Amino acid sequence: MSVRLRLDKPWQPLSADAAARLPGQLGVYQIADAKGSVLFIGQAGARSPFGLRSELQREFAERGAGCQFRVEVNQQYRSRWFELLMVHQADHGTLPPDNAKNPPPNLGRLSPS
Numbered sequence: 587m588s589v590r591l592r593l594d595k596p597w598q599p600l601s602a603d604a605a606a607r608l609p610g611q612l613g614v615y616q617i618a619d620a621k622g623s624v625l626f627i628g629q630a631g632a633r634s635p636f637g638l639r640s641e642l643q644r645e646f647a648e649r650g651a652g653c654q655f656r657v658e659v660n661q662q663y664r665s666r667w668f669e670l671l672m673v674h675q676a677d678h679g680t681l682p683p684d685n686a687k688n689p690p691p692n693l694g695r696l697s698p699s
Contacts, residue, residue, distance in 0.1 A: 591669065591673045591696070591698045592670075592673055592677075592698075593614070593616055593656060593658055593670055595656040595657070595658065596656065597618060597622060597654035597655070597656055598654060598655055598656065599651075599653075599654055600617065600642065600645065600646050600649065600651070600652075600653040600654055600655045601646060601651065602643070602646055604642070604655070605639060605642035605643040605645070605646050606639065606643065608637075608638045608639040608642055608657065609637065609638060609639065609659060610636040610637045610638070610639050610640075611630075611637045611638055611659045612630055612631060612632075612634075612637050612638075612659070612660065612661055612663045613629070613630050613637065613638050613657055613658050613659040613660045613663055613666075614627065614628065614629050614630070614657070614658050614660055614663055614666050614667050614670060615627070615628050615629075615630065615638060615641060615642060615645075615655055615656065615657040615658070616628075616655065616656050616670070616682075617645055617649065617653050617654070617655050617684075618653065618654045618655070618656075619652070619653060619654075620652055620653070620654070622654065624674060624682045625653070625682055625683055625684050626645075626682050626683075626684035626685055627667065627670045627671055627674060627682055627685055628641060628645070628667070629641075629663045629664060629666075629667040630663065631663050631664060638657050638659070642655060642657070668690065668693065668694070669696070671685060671690065671693060672693060672694055672695060672696040673696055673698050675693070675695070675696075676695070676696050676697060676698055677698070681693075
């Protein structure tokens with residue numbers, strides 16, 4: 587069994603309609619610019635009233651058109667969020683720009699292959 591560390595689902599345009607169609611489930615998500623450069627890795631956890639749907643609706647309200655997103659439904663959203671941040675840092679040498687503004691404390695290191 588191979589373990590996928592990277593979130594590799596296809597990008598979707600971030601819009602109010604796309605966000606409204608998302609499930610009200612827990613999980614993680616990535617926001618990217620039009621070229622596919624990851625700007626933010628987020629989580630939809632216990633404090634998100636309608637899970638991924640409400641988080642992506644908020645992201646669209648704040649960012650507007652022109653961004654893309656992808657999601658992963660995951661009950662272990664916090665651990666997966668840390669994992670995605672560590673993989674991004676290992677791949678790019680830094681956190682995504684919007685995560686770097688307020689980095690999570692005690693983020694570990696991964697050496698993915």
